[in-house]
Amino acid sequence: xxxxxxxxxxxxxxxxxxxxxxxxxxxxxxxxxxxxxxxxxxxxxxxxxxxxxxxxxxxxxxxxxxxxxxxxxxxxxxxxxxxxxxxxxxxxxxxxxxxxxxxxxxxxxxxxxxxxxxxxxxxxxxxxxxxxxxxxxxxxxxxxxxxxxxxxxxxxxxxxxxxxxxxxxxxxxxxxxxxxxxxxxxxxxxxxxxxxxxxxxxxxxxxxxxxxxxxxxxxxxxxxxxxxxxxxxxxxxxxxxxxxxxxxxxxxxxxxxxxxxxxxxxxxxxxxxxxxxxxxxxxxxxxxxxxxx
Numbered sequence: 001x002x003x004x005x006x007x008x009x010x011x012x013x014x015x016x017x018x019x020x021x022x023x024x025x026x027x028x029x030x031x032x033x034x035x036x037x038x039x040x041x042x043x044x045x046x047x048x049x050x051x052x053x054x055x056x057x058x059x060x061x062x063x064x065x066x067x068x069x070x071x072x073x074x075x076x077x078x079x080x081x082x083x084x085x086x087x088x089x090x091x092x093x094x095x096x097x098x099x100x101x102x103x104x105x106x107x108x109x110x111x112x113x114x115x116x117x118x119x120x121x122x123x124x125x126x127x128x129x130x131x132x133x134x135x136x137x138x139x140x141x142x143x144x145x146x147x148x149x150x151x152x153x154x155x156x157x158x159x160x161x162x163x164x165x166x167x168x169x170x171x172x173x174x175x176x177x178x179x180x181x182x183x184x185x186x187x188x189x190x191x192x193x194x195x196x197x198x199x200x201x202x203x204x205x206x207x208x209x210x211x212x213x214x215x216x217x218x219x220x221x222x223x224x225x226x227x228x229x230x231x232x233x234x235x236x237x238x239x240x241x242x243x244x245x246x247x248x249x250x251x252x253x254x255x256x257x258x259x260x261x262x263x264x265x266x267x268x269x270x271x272x273x274x275x276x277x278x279x280x281x282x283x284x285x286x287x288x289x290x291x292x293x
Contacts, residue, residue: 001210001211001213001214001215001216001217001219002210002211002215003207003210003238003239003240004238004239005237005238005239007238007239007277008276008277009239009277010277010278010279010280010284010288011236011240011241011242011268011272011277011278011279011280012050012051012218012220012241012242012279012280012285012288012289013048013049013050013051013241013242013243013244013265013268013269013272013279013280014049014050014051014052014053014086014220014241014242014243014244014245015040015041015044015049015051015052015053015243015244015245015261015264015265016053016088016222016243016244016245016246016247016248017030017031017037017040017041017044017052017053017054017245017246017247017261018030018031018032018037018040018054018055018056018057018246018247019055019246019247019248020055020063020088020090020091020092020093020247021063021092022250023057023061023062024061026250027246027250027251027257027258029246029257029258029259029260030246030250031246031261032057032061033057033059034056034069034072034073034076035076037054037056037073037076037077038073038076038077038079038080039080040260040261040262041077041080041081041083041085042077042080042081042083043260043261043262044083044245044261044262044265045080045081045082045083045282046081046262047262047265047266047269048265048266048268048269048279049083049265049279050083050084050279050280050281050282050284050285051083051084051086051121051285052077052083052084052085052086053086053088053123053243053245053247054070054073054074054077054085054086054087054088054119055088055091055092055247056069056070056073057069058094060095062094062095063091063092063093063094063095064091064094065091065094065104065108065109065111067111067112067114067115070087070112070115071115071116071117074087074115074116074117074119075117078117082282083282084120084121084160084282084285084286084289084291085119085120085121086119086120086121086122086123086160086162087112087115087119087121087122087123088123089109089112089122089123089124089125089150090109090123090125090140090142090164091104091108091109091112092104092140093138103138103139103141106141106143106146109146109150110146110149110150110153113150113153113154113157113159118157118159119159120159120160120286120291121159121160121161121162121289121291122150122154122159122160122161122162123161123162123163123164123190124142124147124150124151124161124162124163124164125140125142125147125163125164125165125166125170126142126147126163126164126165126166126167126169126170126171126173126174127142127165127166127167127169127170127173128140128141128142128143129166129167129197129198130197131195131196131197137196137197140197144173144176144177147173147177148177148182151177151182151183152182155182155184160188160289160290160291161183161188162188162189162190163183163187163188163189163190164189164190164192164222165189165190165191165192165209166192166193166195166197166198166199167198167199168199168208168209168212171189171209171212171213172212174187174189175214178214185214185216185217186216186217186218186290187213187214187217187218188217188218188219188289189213189217189218189219189220190219190220190221190222190243191206191209191210191219191220191221191222191235192221192222192223193205193206193221193222193223193227193231194223194224194225194227194231195224201223201227201231203234206221206231206234206235210238210240218241218288218289219235219240219241220235220240220241220242220243221234221235221240221242221243222243222248223248224247224248224249225248225249228244228248228249229249232244232268233271236268236271236272236275236277237275242268242272244261244264244265244267244268245261245264245265246258246261246264249264252264252267
């Protein structure tokens with residue numbers, strides 16, 4: 001797919017409000033409880049976001065696979081506003097009651113498809129790789145058989161699917177699922193850059209990966225920390241959609257903590273309008289993401 005630097009298409013803004021790693025120890029404004037997440041979703045919706053990317057935490061503020069917490073967060077968000085609720089399929093690591101740290105199993109991740117009330121979208125991850133952080137590494141397992149099952153169940157339930165790809169091989173895996181008729185076009189990509197274990201965050205890698213996805217797809221770039229704002233601006237200038245939020249950056253600028261997720265959405269709306277692109281409404285985003293059919 002070729003970039004279009006003259007695009008005036010509406011831009012879908014996704015707010016990734018919490019994430020599954022850092023918490024209030026990095027920024028006290030990160031929403032942790034379902035109530036906090038619902039308010040953050042409402043504020044982001046009013047600021048111009050059309051999609052809410054969701055991970056949840058338990059009462060200790062720790063990452064959790066507990067379906068009851070997901071149920072509560074999804075319900076409260078839906079009661080607050082009509083934003084598209086997108087469930088992040090990679091739960092990650094969490095802490096047992098005895099303090100043992102474990103990685104969520106594939107079965108626990110499949111359990112996300114039982115969330116009630118039903119969210120509008122889920123994500124899948126294009127391949128397995130070693131996710132590395134300053135605290136150590138862990139294998140982020142996304143075998144083809146698991147993605148096949150996840151996509152099949154999403155199709156049965158009528159969920160929209162966003163595919164997150166961290167390297168070229170992941171795009172090849174996704175296209176295999178598409179060629180077999182499991183993933184149905186138009187496809188919706190998050191090109192994830194700058195994660196240790198995946199492709200580095202460079203313009204060259206972005207252009208190369210973008211060139212591998214099929215025409216007619218929608219796409220956005222996801223990066224974290226110091227790469228976040230600049231790569232997001234590059235993507236928006238090339239006709240892509242954007243993701244922002246405190247999952248990806250806890251700073252507004254160097255040395256200044258973000259006050260809220262809505263503050264980051266406000267910035268994306270302002271930048272989009274500066275280059276002649278209006279933020280998509282929820283209904284427009286549903287049409288663009290093929291969720292209204």
